[in-house]
Amino acid sequence: MGDPVNNASKVPPMLELRIHGIRNTPPHELLRSGKRSLKPDDVELSWGDELAGFYRAKVGAGAGAEGTVVDAGASAGVGASAGAGAAANGDSPRVVEAYSWGRLARFTGVGMAGKVADAAVRTAWFLLMPFGLTNAAYWSRPLPAVQQQAVTDPVTRQAEPRIDYADNKPRGHDGAGRIRLFALGLTLYFVVTAAVVSMDLIAVQCFPADVPDQERRVCSALPAFLDGLAGWTRGQRVVMFALIPIVSVAALAAIAYLARTRFHPRPDLGNGTQVVAGSSVEEIAALPTLMIRNLWEARKEIRYNGWLHVWAALAAVGAIIAWDGLWTRIDGIACGSLGTFFTECALRMAPGRIGLTGMAMVLAWLVAAGAVVLAGIETVRKSPDNPDMPSRDGSSLMGWISGGAIISVVAAGLAAVFSGAPVGGVPGATRMLGLGTAPAGLMFVMLVLILTMSRLRREGYDKRTLGWRGKGSAVFSTLSLGAATILSCAIVGAAATVLQRNLERRAATADGMWRYGSMAGDVLMPPSVFSLFSGLLLGVIVAGAVAWGWCTWRAVRSMTWNTQEAAVSELLSAYSADPPLPQQEAAGRKLVAARRTASLAHRAEAVVSLLAVLIFLGLLSALILGTFKDWWNSGPVAGLYRLIESMGVLGLAAAGATIVALAVMSAKPNSRPLALLWDLMCFMPKTAHPFGPPSYGERAVPEFAARIAAWLDGTDGAPPAKTGMVAISAHSLGAVIAVSALFHLKSTRPDLPFNRIGLLTYGTQLRSYFGRFFPELLGPAVLATAPVGRTKLTAAGSPDDERMVTGEPTVQFDVNLSHVLGAGPNRWVNLYRKTDYLGFPVLYKGPGGAENVGTDPYAQEMDPFTYQFLVVSHSDYLQAPQYDEAIAAVVNSLPAPET
Known part of the structure; x- marks a missing residue:
């Protein structure tokens, strides 16, 4: 970072802070805008280290001569629309930074020992998977409601917050x-x-x-x-x-210890973890779990x-x-x-x-x-x-x-x-x-x-x-x-x-x-329960494949919303183009296929529930068969028992081949097989199984929060300026980190001007996955969104179904995302597209009614800068012209800087 410079004029008041998601988009791709592309050598690390950090484009890199510092009305950093947004806020320049955190769950960073441990972690990916899933089970349980109370420290005589239970229910029932x-x-x-x-x-x-x-x-x-x-x-x-x-x-214990990533910043980095001395502590009766101050600390x-x-x-x-x-x-x-x-x-x-x-x-x-x-x-x-x-x-x-x-x-x-x-x-x-x-x-x-x-x-x-x-x-x-x-x-x-x-x-x-x-x-x-489950595993796979195939056939037949005419018409509307589209029929077929794939992928929750039921029945059957082996082997079903036992070799071979294939995939740099499942089970702090994979959230959340706090404090190389603003641009799982960081800031730095923070998300699973799996963490009461149901296996699965409100929210917290960001239009904008297999509409809804309803602008499904027609899905939102419009809307919703 360099030494602080005592010159407040060098602090640009607008920071567009981009954060990637599951794909681990590299910084040079994350910093691109529209047609402007960068190479790996065009970016440099401004905050952080080899594990995670914030990157900026070098001056003169790419198509823009000014790097990522954008003057009002210019388009070098974030496009013309975004430049107009900057002009609406006092003609102030803007800095674009990319936060890269993808190596946190796969690199230890402790010298040669860290490289050895890193290889061991990649080799043992799937030895750790059961432990990581147990950690996800821990955070998906009914979390007890908590409240914040003001307690006077006997030494400092200052009021400090303390977390206690919000009800008198006996402990241990969660x-x-x-x-x-x-x-x-x-x-x-x-x-x-x-x-x-x-x-x-x-x-x-x-x-x-x-x-x-x-x-x-x-x-x-x-x-x-x-x-x-x-x-x-x-x-x-x-x-x-x-x-x-x-x-x-x-070895498991050693890997678990070496693989943990923590965030212990220097004082001048702005750690965002201390309440201002002498400030009053607000007593909150119903507190979201994400506002627990030491949630992300190693305990x-x-x-x-x-x-x-x-x-x-x-x-x-x-x-x-x-x-x-x-x-x-x-x-x-x-x-x-x-x-x-x-x-x-x-x-x-x-x-x-x-x-x-x-x-x-x-x-x-x-x-x-x-x-x-x-x-x-x-x-x-x-x-x-x-x-x-x-x-x-x-x-x-x-x-x-x-x-x-x-x-x-x-x-x-x-x-x-x-x-x-x-x-x-x-x-x-x-x-x-x-x-x-x-x-x-x-x-x-x-x-x-x-x-x-x-x-x-x-x-x-x-x-x-x-x-x-x-x-x-x-x-x-x-x-x-x-x-x-x-x-x-x-x-x-x-x-x-x-x-x-x-x-x-x-x-x-x-x-x-x-x-x-x-x-x-x-x-x-070997133990009979292993060979029996291996034999039954083939049955589980076949039954699951048959059920999934039948449900897919039923679902595809019901997708009357997914027609070539509708797809082409919506593409032309999003692209602001006049018909006809070149090779319109072929383009329509590509769009329909991509939308169908995305809609089927959106049934992940239903597929996992089917898989869980089949696995439970397989485990129970193997247990019963193995425990009463003598009876089964000599009774009227002896032939079936021997068939299952003989199939065990095939099942073991299939399981071994699967593990080897996935292990080879996981050995590639910056790769994560079954990425969504891995990110679900590695986000929250490791609290259930001590040998589980490391939690990237233990560093990513407080580090992202610290960057926001440092910018708003004006400590980025200059004294406080009280004019900083932050526009968060979060993709996919990055939105989960960003929202968690905002709640972390709200609990640790309540003095920050949160009204100068805006949020843009795209390709996110906040409402449909995280909000449903972990309701006390990111549910409707926390996000201030409307509740949503899951997409059934045989349903049509249109985006309208995914936006449909399910039930009425009955659980409320005294602090939610609407309170953190402040009410008003465009404080949170979410982009989505029908071809995104991991992105969903959010339908932001605050408690105040229509004036707090955010927007879900539609991002076009065609890459406008490729030579041939290319359908885009979960990635490539930054190239869409709707991105510039959305970030400009977020910027314009923020108040003008103080003078």
Whole structure:
């Protein structure tokens, strides 16, 4: 930025602040206007660093000789119409800046360690997806209403705001604890998956040393230097390979810590986080969540929760070691049913029969199970209902949990290492005992939690105005568990395929699987719930494809609004051109196809709900089939059961291919597969799962707010001028960041002149997606918009349907976007087009009635500057002539600068 210059005349009063969306438009494209284009070398960073920052065009870059500083009436920076808008405000120049934040969720920025962590994050995109979806579930739950009170600081004697609950309802009924408990279950699910591969498939099944006459058999797919482990005892190998799930959890925790991005500006950057000293604090009875002052700050609760997950994972490994070591010592093969467990196995657990090491394993298992249970209790007990509220009262249980985890792992490990051969020479099981049923047990617990989340209720909301009728937490959690199970199936299936050498059946021996001789039954046995879900996954995919195809056919047939004549007529009207259009029939076909694609894409909410239902049924079916495997396999439906089980290999292969393909896509610079889903789950602070992907909002929101505050304060290289104005130009998800920044400023800098801030959005999902999925964050009561319903799968899906008001808003906040920006026309203008697959109308409506109704100008669907006819969709709004008109309308709605 350079040093401040004491010359107020150098502060241009108008700042057009552009922010990109999901596509991560680079700064040189974001700074273009109309036909004027820029190259990457034409822009320079004025604020920020390599992660995120504000860019300006260099002087003389592109078509304009003045860069992005625009004199009144000129068009070099934002077009002729925008220049006229500047002239209406005191003939003052304008600066155009582009805020680029796209690398926040994919780069760590800590030197060489950051580059290594960045590669790890890209490689582990989809290992983190279930955790990120859990975070989205946390913020989609019914958030408690809060209020702001004035509290006098005993030291400074100044009034400071404090957030408290706006009602007297008991805490813990909003689902925060249940979602955090579900997140803990996901971590244990990950640990069990890693344990199945390392401790079961490799340490036990690939070294059948305890099987008579097979003492030297080793899976030939393993490196030769591991052959010596065949001479170890089963317990010693299990303890050695138990390091893999422990290291895996440690790696997840390290990636989560290194990948976090924070905003800690220097004092002279204008951080926008302090209330002016001595100013009065307004008491607000109904406060939007976005106005919580420290909402975007990294808090201790998530670090505390992270340690809970780490210790619970360690305790789970100790429990796995102890359980297997105990039952292999007393002939665990005979414990195949509840009857034999009580009549035969339980009798062998007498201290005199299991020995000292057996007693140590029993105690280790009890301590480990207790540590996991305490971690679950602490997760629920310490779940804050609101980010600004302290955690629940009561002493911490962390010491007991960590101590129990360490003791259980050490005790179980030592007992397994020194236990020797099973008592009485009884051969051990050919599988790791307990790991076959552990995934099913965790799946059952998480499915029950999902059912309880579906019962969460919001008061004062019409269900039609809520995403998935208010069951967002259950939907996101179902997608999370489904993604985690698919990942587990892919990991376990890929490991089994490699170890069985299914892809290369000729190696050191005739059948290829075993080194030093063949062995009957050369098939590894992963947990049945994984293979069953993999088989059912094909059915889920086929059922979803059939349902989507039928609904699409019905929807397309009902799109009577989407005709070539109407499309061409609207294009000519938007372009201010006279008919006929060259190649009018071909242009009409292109427009109709693009509009149809956009309309079908607008049914994303309905498609996701269908997908969630199918995934839930698939998980439940796999759980039932795997739990009662003996009955299904011998009953009248044995043939169907075997068919599903045999299809598991195909399902695992399909899941693995999908993961590999998406991982390759995510490894490209500045790319994000499934970008909308990723941005939905990474926007809000990471509060549910500590190992989830980083929240770009933790930096982007306060940084964008700080830039606005610095401009209005006049600290951009000069003393305060009290004449600054800001016109925000936000595309797609950038609109969500911009609106959040405005509320953040309203809570932290209430002294700013908000009447000198205007908002232009385009291609946005504010009202139709974010407002429905997260109603307490960005719903109608926050945006001051009319409620809207979702587009059904078989509906016509015209823009008129997407603008239709659904129900009456019953929930109101004392502060909404209309209060922040100020009432009046064109304070918020939204551009949209029918070919935009991610953009919707907003239909801005303030509480005052018609005088507060904003506009949704229509942006033409043809790029006016390409040589051939090109239909534009979600991007390229800056080239549309309606953009210049819209930004001029926003600028003209702002008051003239003070003199």
